[in-house]
Amino acid sequence: MTRITINDTEHEIEADEGMPLLWAIRDILGMTGTKYGCGIGMCGACTVLVDGVPTRSCSLPVEAVEGQSITTIEAIEEDAVGRRVVEAWVTNQVPQCGYCQSGQVMAATALLKDNAAPSDADIADAMSNLCRCGTYNAIAAAVRDAAQS
Structure with a gap:
């Protein structure tokens, strides 16, 4: 066990x-x-x-x-930072196919919990998950929005 x-x-x-x-x-x-x-x-x-x-x-x-x-x-929105990330994801209409998005949200939440005001370079370094639809610009915009809220 x-x-x-x-x-x-x-x-x-x-x-x-x-x-x-x-x-x-x-x-x-x-x-x-x-x-x-x-x-x-x-x-x-x-x-x-x-x-x-x-x-x-x-x-x-x-x-x-x-x-x-x-x-x-499943529990990320129970965390205030995770909730902000999900809200920014929706506002910025990040997902296309959506398959990678749970992993993307988890990575973004961890980034913002560690660094509340990440630079564009910090975002690029932390968001290393792959997105087959290529929504990287929307992902970065959502992370910036979540950081500002």
Whole structure:
């Protein structure tokens, strides 16, 4: 048994050794907002916050997060910064296909919690998730708006 805390709720799960956190979140706990993209931690669609740090959940074994606090997109609006990010995403009409957006929102929230007034360079460095639709300008605008609100 592995004990993990997701969105302030402790879960005791039975998972195969080495199972990626993403599959525990999606398949065992039924929270499907975190997406599978590439499976090797490159694209960022699977980004969650582990103790506030944006982390690729597709390549992180579930046993590695015991004792840490995980936040998924399902709970991001419970955080004031996360709520501002989501509002800015809607205002700026960021999503096109929307597939990468949960990971993008998680990365933006982590950035703004760490740096309330990021420069354009800070935004470019922190927002390393891939967007196949190319909404990078809208993403940057939404991060700037969320920082100002």
